Amino acid sequence: MKEYQLAVERIEVNWNYCSDFIKNHELDAYQAKIHQIHEQIHEKTGLGNDALDWLELPLNYEQSIPVTKIKELAENIRSKADVFLVIGVGGSYIGARAAIEFLRPDNNSPEILYLGHHLSPRYINEVLASLEGRQVFVNVISKSGGTLEPSLAFRTIRSFMEERFGKDEARRRIIATTDGEKGKLKALADKEGYETLVIPDGIGGRYSVLTPVGLLPIAVSGVNIKDMLNGAQKAYEITSIPDLDKNPAYIYAALRHILLQKGKQTEILVTYDPFAGYLGEWWKQLFGESEGKDGKGIFPTRADFTTDLHSLGQYIQEGSRHLFATTVWWETEDDLVLPGLNYSRGEEGDNKSNHENDDGLTYLQGKSFHEINRQAFLGTVQAHNWGGVPNIVISLPEINSYYLGLLFYFFMKSCAASGYLLGVNPFNQPGVEAYKQNVLSRLEQI
Ligand SMILES: O=P(O)(O)OC[C@H]1O[C@](O)(CO)[C@@H](O)[C@@H]1O
Numbered sequence: 001m002k003e004y005q006l007a008v009e010r011i012e013v014n015w016n017y018c019s020d021f022i023k024n025h026e027l028d029a030y031q032a033k034i035h036q037i038h039e040q041i042h043e044k045t046g047l048g049n050d051a052l053d054w055l056e057l058p059l060n061y062e063q064s065i066p067v068t069k070i071k072e073l074a075e076n077i078r079s080k081a082d083v084f085l086v087i088g089v090g091g092s093y094i095g096a097r098a099a100i101e102f103l104r105p106d107n108n109s110p111e112i113l114y115l116g117h118h119l120s121p122r123y124i125n126e127v128l129a130s131l132e133g134r135q136v137f138v139n140v141i142s143k144s145g146g147t148l149e150p151s152l153a154f155r156t157i158r159s160f161m162e163e164r165f166g167k168d169e170a171r172r173r174i175i176a177t178t179d180g181e182k183g184k185l186k187a188l189a190d191k192e193g194y195e196t197l198v199i200p201d202g203i204g205g206r207y208s209v210l211t212p213v214g215l216l217p218i219a220v221s222g223v224n225i226k227d228m229l230n231g232a233q234k235a236y237e238i239t240s241i242p243d244l245d246k247n248p249a250y251i252y253a254a255l256r257h258i259l260l261q262k263g264k265q266t267e268i269l270v271t272y273d274p275f276a277g278y279l280g281e282w283w284k285q286l287f288g289e290s291e292g293k294d295g296k297g298i299f300p301t302r303a304d305f306t307t308d309l310h311s312l313g314q315y316i317q318e319g320s321r322h323l324f325a326t327t328v329w330w331e332t333e334d335d336l337v338l339p340g341l342n343y344s345r346g347e348e349g350d351n352k353s354n355h356e357n358d359d360g361l362t363y364l365q366g367k368s369f370h371e372i373n374r375q376a377f378l379g380t381v382q383a384h385n386w387g388g389v390p391n392i393v394i395s396l397p398e399i400n401s402y403y404l405g406l407l408f409y410f411f412m413k414s415c416a417a418s419g420y421l422l423g424v425n426p427f428n429q430p431g432v433e434a435y436k437q438n439v440l441s442r443l444e445q446i
Pocket residue numbers: 089090091092141142143144145146147150204205206289429432
């Protein structure tokens with residue numbers, strides 16, 4: 001490999017700001033291993049191979065996903081609801097929230113609220129209060145159908161809905177997204193006659209954003225889910241090449257693995273847009289649950305720049321050197337130009353009263369915020385690199401559903417390869433059970 005970047009279909013992975021830490025011959029040495037991993041993923045012969053049904057999902061999505069049904073349900077909800085309540089935790093809500101908050105709901109969208117992702121009574125009370133007097137529709141999402149937080153939230157909301165709308169009308173307003181056969185939620189949905197959407201077998205929560213789990217809420221927000229699936233389809237194409245030097249998902253996996261071998265045990269996903277916060281949360285679950293096992297794995301965390309440069313920036317520049325960053329940079333057309341301040345508080349012609357450069361920022365007048373943000377990004381990756389923090393940069397050309405679908409799939413594919421590079425099963429999460437069992441046994445005693 002000669003360059004420090006790989007651009008395919010306008011997604012670019014750039015490791016220029018890792019050059020003090022990664023030499024391209026080290027990357028080249030991953031070629032054979034990546035070929036082997038590619039085979040394990042695509043032939044489904046590796047660890048956890050029964051959970052790889054997300055892999056080809058975008059390829060013929062019209063066959064594997066009930067897109068028309070999802071769109072019809074979404075249109076019905078959009079025409080009737082003031083509030084759409086998404087109940088779920090982890091992979092059963094974060095992907096949808098990431099897309100909705102990043103792409104921003106359109107004007108015809110109901111307000112979208114989230115429940116079932118924690119147990120705080122203050123929060124639940126506030127959501128309940130905000131439903132009063134409004135038309136409410138509910139999507140309860142749980143693959144297992146028995147996770148504590150969404151189950152408790154759904155019981156609370158069922159009680160509210162049945163009291164408020166009557167049992168019959170309540171059941172017309174509830175959609176359950178769950179397993180096609182098993183689980184308490186499936187049994188309840190059958191008994192009550194709720195509309196159901198099936199989470200395909202062989203797809204774990206954190207790999208499910210492009211299934212009905214994510215697609216119904218995303219469609220309710222007004223996003224074109226076909227565009228998103230088309231983006232994922234393109235990502236399938238460009239990440240289904242076994243060659244490391246042509247496949248951006250494998251490059252990202254190999255770069256992370258090299259950095260881990262060099263003691264960089266913490267990865268910060270950096271974005272420069274506060275609407276990308278849940279995208280970072282989705283990425284955190286994806287990599288955290290997939291890799292953190294058997295005493296291995298990079299600890300994934302996220303930061304929102306430039307905001308967090310004023311809190312974490314000091315540590316990143318000069319603290320313990322166990323960090324690397326992955327910046328996701330998006331081009332945007334949604335820009336704003338820094339205005340001038342051509343006012344005068346005194347008499348016309350009175351030079352003393354000309355305050356237009358009071359803040360010393362007139363040199364930036366007429367410049368766009370996006371360009372200023374870009375300079376902040378470029379200045380920051382360089383400074384952090386000087387401080388011993390390597391930076392991988394992933395760039396995308398536009399903020400839209402197509403490129404978000406592409407990015408979701410890119411990360412999932414990369415994560416599968418990353419897990420195999422580490423030698424772990426990237427599709428299970430046995431460690432989550434310990435806390436769950438412990439909490440449940442305590443709850444039985446209160
Ligand atoms: O969809 P479910 O079964 O409620 O699970 C929600 C989340 O909980 C976990 O099982 C871990 O607690 C995640 O892997 C999953 O995304």
